[in-house]
Amino acid sequence: MRTIILTFIAFMLVASPAFAHFGMVIPDNNVATQESRSTNLALSFSHPFDGIGMPLEKPKQFYALVNDEKIDLLPELTETTIMDAPAWKTNYRFKRPGVYQFIMEPKPYWEPEEDCFIVHYTKAYVAAFGSEDGWDTPARLPMEIVPLSRPYGLYVGSSFTGQVLKDGKPVPSTIVEYEFYNKDGYKRPTEYHVTMVVKTDKNGVFTVTCPKAGWWGFAALTTADYTMVVPDAGEKPVELGAVTWIKVDDFKK
Template sequence: MKKLMSAVAGLAAATLLAAPAAAHFQLVYTPEVNVEAAGDLPFKLIFWHPFENGHVMDMAKPEAFYVVHKGKKTDLMDTLNPITFTGSGNAAAAFEAAVPVRRNGDYVFVLEPAPYYEGSEDLFIQQITKSYVNKGGMPTGWHEPLGLATEIVPLNKPTNVIAGSTFSGKLLSDGAPVAGAEIEVEFMAAEPDMDANRPKEPTAAPMPGGAVVAVTDADGEFTFGIPKAGFWGFAALGSGPAKEHEGKELSQDAVIWVRAYDIK
């Protein structure tokens, strides 16, 4: 009964609120997050507005890029290569990588980008981003926190959420739950074309009324109904402990991407 009441409370907190601008979202994207055969997975790291195929922001060299598999952390900085990604209105610096995935289990990819200066708001943005891949269908720790400055810990398996069901997460800052935080929700309507370094045709249009927002409860948890198959991103803006960079305000955000599927 307690779990049911918590889920209902979370759903009630998943409300739509107006936002003044489209959401920035850091991508750590690979097309297939459930793989069977060993091989090298292609990744694109793009700072973008993927719901509306909007403005692309220039990425500087990341501070860190790594993967955690069965508790072991592997540095991936040497896999990164600079690219130019072209959105609907502009082109910007981004990165790509080819990452070997050999053993079964969960792979949690973590990107700690360099802070990005947003001139229109006169502040820096750093979106610490997690993305998930599973090989062989074996769960090995997708639900474990990684001890990041701020992160969203998934409470549903992030590689096979059912479209029409819900996704829940728990927001942490310095390991502690964050209550009353706004979580921006983004659908990757235009997925990157891995060969052309530009978006594919969008499969949905942004919602009216601004960004879609959920709010964490007293335990730092939120729940959002997933209406459509595809990649969904969740960002907690300013949830990190760092608040300043180079003498200006810093929004240190927690971002997570999950994959939803239709039942066939």
């Protein structure tokens, strides 16, 4: 009987859907105006639907990219706690129009349960003062999702289309996991409703419709062509993730 129970537990662990890790860069809002010229930015590493945080070391890089200018924001980060885990925050004041890509490159995260390192190149967009230029400009990251739909000014029910690039080239037939930042504690109908999955087409393109107002994260995953060393355990693979966060809004009267 004990053998049967252990076998069943092992089967359930293998058969259950995996809950994804997401790098997170979440602004207060994704539009800056003359009346609201600054935004608070929260950086974390988590399971966003279930609200489970993991420790995030101070990133390797954190910067804003706008009009081909790179603005280093790493020195501005201060420690905070998000989802009961160490995280980072800062405030940014917009001085001129543009579409700002806020980009985090984390230090590699060792995940023993998956026997690999995780590196998620993570970004979010903020449009400042009515700007419309640059939202589809690649950030030239090793792995990224480039929007083919404007990543702001979206209503609930809008579809978001993105293209996954690795070293600037489309990545066909790759998994894109996406998840809702569930700050209000909505219940999941099944485990499959936590991390949803879509695949890119032959051009590295995917489309997802967002049914709920709030922040949605998309993580395109692949294996790096290099390994990293764990002391006393040898070389281990590296999961590269291209993560993009977008916000969708309800209609208002």
